[in-house]
Amino acid sequence: MDCLFCKIVAGRIPAEIVYDSDTALAFRDIDPQAPTHVLVIPRKHVSTINDLDGEDEALVGSLFTAAKEIAAAEGIADDGYRTVMNCNEGAGQSVFHIHLHVLGGRPMTWPPG
Numbered sequence: 001m002d003c004l005f006c007k008i009v010a011g012r013i014p015a016e017i018v019y020d021s022d023t024a025l026a027f028r029d030i031d032p033q034a035p036t037h038v039l040v041i042p043r044k045h046v047s048t049i050n051d052l053d054g055e056d057e058a059l060v061g062s063l064f065t066a067a068k069e070i071a072a073a074e075g076i077a078d079d080g081y082r083t084v085m086n087c088n089e090g091a092g093q094s095v096f097h098i099h100l101h102v103l104g105g106r107p108m109t110w111p112p113g
């Protein structure tokens with residue numbers, strides 16, 4: 001499978017990794033939209049939210065546990081941060097391996113564009 005984020009998991013494409021666990025990996029976004037912009041991904045390939053099944057519930061939970069730890073390490077937990085997971089092109093998904101954006105370090109507006 002020709003998946004960019006699977007290649008990062010495999011170490012075949014470099015990334016600035018900030019978190020690593022049995023189930024998840026997190027690295028800095030190549031095109032940051034905030035002072036902190038980290039992508040949290042499952043090691044397992046899942047293309048979109050629509051492809052998740054019941055067995056993935058703990059896996060998805062682990063992405064949020066990672067986000068919480070990353071936010072604390074980045075010093076953005078108290079001020080606040082945003083987590084976003086886009087699903088399919090209409091919502092802006094461009095890499096088809098699910099990933100949780102963790103954005104912080106600046107004020108966030110609502111609704112997102």
Ligand code: DGP
Pocket residue numbers: 004013015016027028029030031039086092093094095096
């Ligand atoms: P999305 O549009 O929600 O699918 O987000 C994909 C993100 O992936 C986007 O913010 C840019 C980031 N990205 C794309 N290619 C690379 C890469 O090779 N390395 C890193 N670190 N981030 C990437």
